[in-house]
Amino acid sequence: MSEKFTVLIEQAEKEHQLPAEAIVTLLREPAAAEPLFAAADRVRQRYIGPQVELRGLIEFSNICKQNCMYCGLRRDNREVERYRLDAKTILEFGQRAAELGYKTLVLQSGEDDFFSSDRLSFVLTELKKLGVALTLSIGEKMREEYAALRAAGADRYLLRIETTDKELYEKLDPGMSWDNRVRCLHDLKELGFEVGTGSLVGLPGQSIESLAQDVLFFKQLDVDMVGIGPFIPNPDTPLAAATGGTFDLACRMMALTRLLLPEANIPATTAMETLQPNGRMLALQRGANVVMPNVTDTDYRKLYMLYPGKICLNDAPADCRSCVSEKIEAIGRTISQDQGFRRRRNPAVS
Numbered sequence: 001m002s003e004k005f006t007v008l009i010e011q012a013e014k015e016h017q018l019p020a021e022a023i024v025t026l027l028r029e030p031a032a033a034e035p036l037f038a039a040a041d042r043v044r045q046r047y048i049g050p051q052v053e054l055r056g057l058i059e060f061s062n063i064c065k066q067n068c069m070y071c072g073l074r075r076d077n078r079e080v081e082r083y084r085l086d087a088k089t090i091l092e093f094g095q096r097a098a099e100l101g102y103k104t105l106v107l108q109s110g111e112d113d114f115f116s117s118d119r120l121s122f123v124l125t126e127l128k129k130l131g132v133a134l135t136l137s138i139g140e141k142m143r144e145e146y147a148a149l150r151a152a153g154a155d156r157y158l159l160r161i162e163t164t165d166k167e168l169y170e171k172l173d174p175g176m177s178w179d180n181r182v183r184c185l186h187d188l189k190e191l192g193f194e195v196g197t198g199s200l201v202g203l204p205g206q207s208i209e210s211l212a213q214d215v216l217f218f219k220q221l222d223v224d225m226v227g228i229g230p231f232i233p234n235p236d237t238p239l240a241a242a243t244g245g246t247f248d249l250a251c252r253m254m255a256l257t258r259l260l261l262p263e264a265n266i267p268a269t270t271a272m273e274t275l276q277p278n279g280r281m282l283a284l285q286r287g288a289n290v291v292m293p294n295v296t297d298t299d300y301r302k303l304y305m306l307y308p309g310k311i312c313l314n315d316a317p318a319d320c321r322s323c324v325s326e327k328i329e330a331i332g333r334t335i336s337q338d339q340g341f342r343r344r345r346n347p348a349v350s
């Protein structure tokens with residue numbers, strides 16, 4: 001007689017659907033973890049294959065007008081030395097990343113109004129000449145601004161919903177509106193971006209039921225990318241004394257996301273590696289297919305501290321590139337040579 005959770009995993013692996021209660025069971029049941037991870041790995045192999053997408057991450061400004069309770073870049077944190085790269089420096093980092101073989105660059109910053117869509121459009125147009133796909137991760141904007149960024153060459157946009165528990169979101173992200181965040185995601189989709197969202201796992205007051213709703217939200221929005229990471233309490237924030245998330249629960253969320261969104265691009269997140277040595281490689285074997293190595297100069301890395309324990313603080317971009325390649329090959333996977341847009345489901349594969 002198979003256990004209840006085995007039936008649920010089989011169902012999800014075949015149909016890519018699960019009711020909320022089943023997701024809750026799979027998040028909670030200790031014995032479900034290993035079979036869940038194995039199923040997510042099979043689905044990744046079937047829909048995506050062995051290749052891993054590498055995205056080169058440029059952290060171009062740590063200035064942020066928002067005040068999220070969990071984040072080290074929040075505006076009230078006076079402990080951070082703030083920086084903003086000029087366009088020339090961003091282009092240099094981009095050029096170097098392209099030379100290292102990256103086919104996608106991710107430009108990430110706090111919500112920094114200095115980078116108006118006009119200013120960023122110039123950078124995007126120049127970076128585009130390198131023949132790379134461009135992803136932005138720069139927060140909430142007006143639809144018109146998103147449209148201008150898209151026209152300037154941005155292909156993808158990452159904006160985590162963080163949690164689908166609206167009340168919790170608005171408590172932890174004071175002054176921000178959950179509905180506006182959802183509006184942003186819809187606008188981005190309509191404008192033709194590939195859209196990524198995702199959650200923090202282990203926020204104080206976050207229920208397992210709400211995590212299940214997060215996975216259903218990703219499915220309902222049919223997003224192209226989903227980034228899931230454990231919340232790691234930052235000593236320079238109001239949540240310094242919180243417990244934080246675990247590697248195991250973040251992996252379960254990620255594995256369930258793979259079962260329900262079989263063709264999505266899912267990163268093995270850096271925060272996972274902070275909690276667990278070799279965590280990104282484990283994540284790649286539990287449903288993930290993307291790694292986002294840092295291509296920002298070493299001097300700036302320690303200033304872009306969302307949470308403590310950030311990896312690769314003293315490594316140069318070329319070091320991370322070779323480190324990640326070796327690790328990926330050591331687990332029998334390959335490095336994708338294309339720009340890694342979402343693969344639409346091949347009807348011949350069921």
Ligand code: 5AD
Pocket residue numbers: 070071072160162199200229230231232233234271306307
């Ligand atoms: N722990 C883990 N992830 C964090 N982020 C912000 N603060 C933390 C933290 N303390 C994540 C948020 C945001 C992304 C850029 O970084 O999910 O969307």
Ligand code: SF4
Pocket residue numbers: 064065066067068071072073074075109110111139
């Ligand atoms: Fe700013 Fe993003 Fe950090 Fe919130 S999570 S404070 S918006 S950088």
Ligand code: FES
Pocket residue numbers: 293311312315319320321323324
């Ligand atoms: Fe940076 Fe391993 S990924 S050193």
